Amino acid sequence: MMDGTAGVSGRRVADESILDDPDAVAAHDPGGMLRFTASAGAQVRESAALAAEANLALLEDEGRPRAVVIAGIGTAGRTGDVLATVAGPRCPVPVIPHRSAGVPGWVGAADVVIAVSASGRSPEALGAAEAAHRRGARLVAVGAPDSQLQSVAERARAPFIPVPRRAPARASLWALTVPVLLAARTLGLVKVNEADLAETAARLDADADRCRSAAESFVNPAKSLALGLAGSIPIVWGSSPLATVAARRFGDTLSANARYPVVTGALGEAGRGRVGLLDGVFGGLVESTRDIFADPDEVEPDPTRLRLVLLRDGGLNADEDTDEPLAVEERRADAVQTLAERRGVRCDVVTAEGGSALERLASLVAVPDFASIYLALAHGLDPMAVPAVTEMKELSNQ
Numbered sequence: 121m122m123d124g125t126a127g128v129s130g131r132r133v134a135d136e137s138i139l140d141d142p143d144a145v146a147a148h149d150p151g152g153m154l155r156f157t158a159s160a161g162a163q164v165r166e167s168a169a170l171a172a173e174a175n176l177a178l179l180e181d182e183g184r185p186r187a188v189v190i191a192g193i194g195t196a197g198r199t200g201d202v203l204a205t206v207a208g209p210r211c212p213v214p215v216i217p218h219r220s221a222g223v224p225g226w227v228g229a230a231d232v233v234i235a236v237s238a239s240g241r242s243p244e245a246l247g248a249a250e251a252a253h254r255r256g257a258r259l260v261a262v263g264a265p266d267s268q269l270q271s272v273a274e275r276a277r278a279p280f281i282p283v284p285r286r287a288p289a290r291a292s293l294w295a296l297t298v299p300v301l302l303a304a305r306t307l308g309l310v311k312v313n314e315a316d317l318a319e320t321a322a323r324l325d326a327d328a329d330r331c332r333s334a335a336e337s338f339v340n341p342a343k344s345l346a347l348g349l350a351g352s353i354p355i356v357w358g359s360s361p362l363a364t365v366a367a368r369r370f371g372d373t374l375s376a377n378a379r380y381p382v383v384t385g386a387l388g389e390a391g392r393g394r395v396g397l398l399d400g401v402f403g404g405l406v407e408s409t410r411d412i413f414a415d416p417d418e419v420e421p422d423p424t425r426l427r428l429v430l431l432r433d434g435g436l437n438a439d440e441d442t443d444e445p446l447a448v449e450e451r452r453a454d455a456v457q458t459l460a461e462r463r464g465v466r467c468d469v470v471t472a473e474g475g476s477a478l479e480r481l482a483s484l485v486a487v488p489d490f491a492s493i494y495l496a497l498a499h500g501l502d503p504m505a506v507p508a509v510t511e512m513k514e515l516s517n518q
């Protein structure tokens with residue numbers, strides 16, 4: 121272990137042995153991020169039940185909205201991206217994730233605002249809920265019971281789905297996402313049915329089992345993904361809009377849990393720009409940066425390299441669900457794997473499985489979620505406590 125500035129401590133070089141030592145894992149994860157992450161399937165089931173108890177039928181009365189705005193920040197904001205991608209390009213109304221306080225200027229009585237906040241007190245979600253009420257838009261709120269957000273929803277006589285707050289927001293993605301999807305289903309925007317929810321929950325359970333801390337690195341896909349990424353700069357690209365949501369999610373968890381810098385995005389977009397990273401000093405130029413006149417006895421530290429994680433979505437019903445034909449996405453994913461190989465950049469591939477969009481998304485999120493935690497643990501970092509986020513809040517008075 122080493123101490124950095126301002127009391128930050130950890131190991132600069134990842135220590136693989138921590139991951140296969142249950143006592144060391146428990147010691148580095150005192151808050152239980154692994155346990156919370158393993159509850160993803162249970163979160164789906166519990167949130168579906170909570171949404172069923174809420175009076176979502178209130179939303180139906182005025183029929184199909186002009187637009188739906190999902191307001192929230194951080195993980196709560198990601199739920200809007202999930203809804204947009206599960207609704208797909210054929211969704212009859214615009215689905216707009218909104219991450220700043222308030223709502224866009226055009227929002228009015230014809231629209232629906234879904235305000236999401238795990239704590240029930242982010243200024244972004246609260247501001248949006250209040251603005252929606254003022255402007256006469258239909259409102260749904262999702263967040264901690266007995267929170268400020270619940271009060272705003274009650275004042276607006278809007279449905280509120282109380283999501284118990286047991287873990288940090290980023291370990292509650294599924295608990296927050298399911299109510300958003302079910303509110304959108306009530307509005308006729310997505311076709312998520314009970315079987316989709318049950319299969320998604322079952323897949324999250326199965327992946328949590330494969331990624332459990334008692335499963336050793338050589339059989340544990342999350343531990344091996346984490347160890348592959350250790351010491352690298354990860355680039356995470358998604359082959360489809362759905363896979364891109366999962367890629368951005370991996371960016372959230374790699375940054376927050378493991379504190380790794382990471383580049384994320386859509387492969388289609390990256391192919392026209394960021395793929396150039398593979399040519400750079402962390403990519404194809406890695407070896408050439410070695411000084412040929414250097415003393416051969418002096419051991420140079422291993423250079424930092426890029427490591428590509430490709431999230432591939434060979435969607436079963438891709439022709440209906442995505443913007444581009446599956447064949448184009450597949451060709452592009454094959455191409456970037458070839459390119460990475462040519463530049464000497466290692467590439468991990470996670471391939472989506474499952475019948476529904478939601479289950480496919482779950483299959484691309486689960487293993488990376490665990491990998492971000494194992495990467496933190498291998499560096500001796502507590503994946504739960506993020507001093508910089510806390511200090512940032514204090515410094516900016518939020």
Ligand SMILES: O=P(O)(O)OC[C@H]1O[C@@H](O)[C@@H](O)[C@@H](O)[C@@H]1O
Nearest residue numbers: 193194195196237238239242289
């Ligand atoms: O979901 P709420 O509570 O509004 O928090 C929104 C975001 O706040 C930030 O400070 C972080 O803690 C994020 O992990 C979280 O997603």
